[in-house]
Amino acid sequence: MKIAVCDDEPLFRENIKNFLDKYYNSLDVGIYTFSNGQQLIEQIRKNEELFQIIFLDIEMPGTDGFESAKIIHDINKNIPIIFLTSHTELAMEGYEVNAFRFLSKPVDEDKLKKALNDIESFLENDEKIMVCDSGTEYVLYVRDIMYIQAENVYINLFTAKGSYLIRKKINEMETLLNKLIFFRSHRSYIVNMEFIESFDGKKIIMKDKKEIPISKKQQNEFKYRMMDYLRKNSK
Template identity: 50%
Template sequence: MKIAICDDEINFQKILRKQLEKYYGALEVEIEVFISGKDFLERFENCSLAFQMIFMDIEMPELDGLETAKRIRKINQSIPIIFLTSHTELAMEGYEVAAFRFLDKPLRIEKLITTLQAFDNLKLLDNKIEFQDGDKKLLVNWSEIQYIQSENVYVNIYLEHTNYLIRKKLYDMEKQMPKQLFYRPHRSYLINLRFVKSFNGKQIIMKNGTEIPLSRGKRNEFKLLMMKYLRILG
């Protein structure tokens, strides 16, 4: 696994690297360190799939961590970003860029371990599902699917930058998907909880702006499932 650390404090870089190597094993993880948001973006823009996790200092000169994360999200909406900060009041702004977790500086080892365990749980759900699209077989990560919409005997599978229309029933799709990650709030939709931006009593707003109807009888169930998701994987 490859992890990026973007932080301008050399001593903190060393401490974090040491703890990551201790948790995963030095031979199981490759860590690349950057001292500024600009340096990281130059690497990331050329190879956006190089990393599985990013540790990002919020307070850096020139290009701070929040602005760097906004640019990351224009390229990749789902890569986990863990913000590092000594000022907890800045953490709220991180929700604008779907931060995975926040870690205080100086580093608290127990909180780092909790964060890494949550990431490991997320990886368990990040398997692939196979679709038949005409003559082609498609392998898609569960985590890439934002939502699925039923259209008679077909389902439309929406990803970040594309969608696939395949002949299949939504009920059969639901049986294939992990229940910790996907929920059916309406008879015509199956949604990925990772891409929920907000919700009220009548609808769910996805991060791409799509409005998904929420059936009246499922409101309480959805709230409980969403709370569970945020507690374990959010």
């Protein structure tokens, strides 16, 4: 795994790097530092899958953290970005560019450990699967699946780019998914909580406006799980 730390303050940048080196304590994890957003962007343009985690300062000369994040996610929307800032009032703007987490400077080590633990769970769901639909094979990121619908011995995987019908039972698919992100709302449906727009008490409305049924026995569990998901992803 490769992690990028981008901050224009040399001492802070080095402190984060040292903490990450100590936290992972593994030759399989490389920590790379950058003093400005443009340096980082240039490396990602050369290899969009170079980094699995990015720590990004917001206030930097030249290309600031928000603009850097927009460019990075235009190249690869799947890289989780943790923003570093001395100004917590900027947090809402950061979520507009799909920030994974905000950490206030000076960074509290316990909060940093929690962020790393959460991001590891998130990355576990970054798996790719091969699906064959109508004789054509496709590679999908698991977390790009918005929801899954059972159709007898088949399941339909719905993504923003289209749907893919594969021969697999929904119970089998459920065991492969990260339960921090996916929820079995109904015997015929699994939803990705990242793509939920609202819940009216009887059905789940996805961001593509699809209405997903939820069984009565799952409603309380869904409310708890959704609140937990939102809490963990809004810090």
